[in-house]
Amino acid sequence: QVQLQESGPGLVKPSETLSLTCAVSGYSISSGYYWGWIRQPPGKGLEWIGSIYHSENTYYNSSLKSRVTISVDTSKNQFSLKLSSVTAADTAVYYCARLKITDGTAFDIWGQGTMVTVSS
Amino acid sequence: EIVLTQSPGTLSLSPGERATLSCRASQSVNSTYLAWYQQKPGQAPRLLIYGASTRATGIPDRFSGSGSGTDFTLTISRLEPEDFAVYYCQQYGNSLLTFGGGTKVEIK
Numbered sequence: 001q002v003q004l005q006e007s008g009p010g011l012v013k014p015s016e017t018l019s020l021t022c023a024v025s026g027y028s029i030s031s032g033y034y035w036g037w038i039r040q041p042p043g044k045g046l047e048w049i050g051s052i053y054h055s056e057n058t059y060y061n062s063s064l065k066s067r068v069t070i071s072v073d074t075s076k077n078q079f080s081l082k083l084s085s086v087t088a089a090d091t092a093v094y095y096c097a098r099l100k101i102t103d104g105t106a107f108d109i110w111g112q113g114t115m116v117t118v119s120s
Numbered sequence: 121e122i123v124l125t126q127s128p129g130t131l132s133l134s135p136g137e138r139a140t141l142s143c144r145a146s147q148s149v150n151s152t153y154l155a156w157y158q159q160k161p162g163q164a165p166r167l168l169i170y171g172a173s174t175r176a177t178g179i180p181d182r183f184s185g186s187g188s189g190t191d192f193t194l195t196i197s198r199l200e201p202e203d204f205a206v207y208y209c210q211q212y213g214n215s216l217l218t219f220g221g222g223t224k225v226e227i228k
Binding site for chain 2: 036038048061062095100107108
């Protein structure tokens with residue numbers, strides 16, 4: 001059974017860098033699939049942040065592209081998100097998810113999400 | 121960037137009724153790349169439909185998806201108490217993804 005688990009600080013100061021990790025169990029991250037990050041501000045809808053495939057192919061939301069880096073650590077079977085120069089607008093629940101791309105493209109497995117608050 | 125507009129924003133229905141949710145794209149979407157999710161309070165979204173009309177594993181057959189081009193629909197044939205939630209559509213194109221703003225299905 002494939003499971004994803006987000007981890008990282010729940011509180012980040014304005015102008016600093018938000019760093020989150022998604023640990024994948026039950027599946028080798030290097031075996032295939034894209035992997036992605038999605039966020040949801042309190043009381044609002046879902047926003048795709050970006051996705052990665054095989055470490056070298058990354059795709060980012062154009063509105064966040066200048067501040068986002070997604071990377072993969074195959075030795076730890078995990079992938080990570082870094083979002084720089086955060087403001088209060090980056091306060092949200094952050095989800096990691098697996099993106100299937102065969103027979104239709106969709107996030108088929110999600111982590112439980114982790115709340116990140118940007119505040120001094 | 122393709123913008124997805126979902127309507128209505130809120131749908132007030134009773135258990136047993138039929139729910140019809142709309143997702144309209146600002147430009148044509150390949151049906152292969154259109155998905156629907158259900159989200160309940162405090163939970164991660166759950167994949168319902170991918171490829172516009174294929175139910176994900178374990179999804180009851182009262183959920184169905186249809187549509188093509190710029191207009192897509194999620195139908196719940198008979199609402200069960202556990203179906204009251206927020207529903208999102210999502211598209212993938214040119215390696216970029218967008219979500220619709222969501223439709224909340226609430227108990228009338």
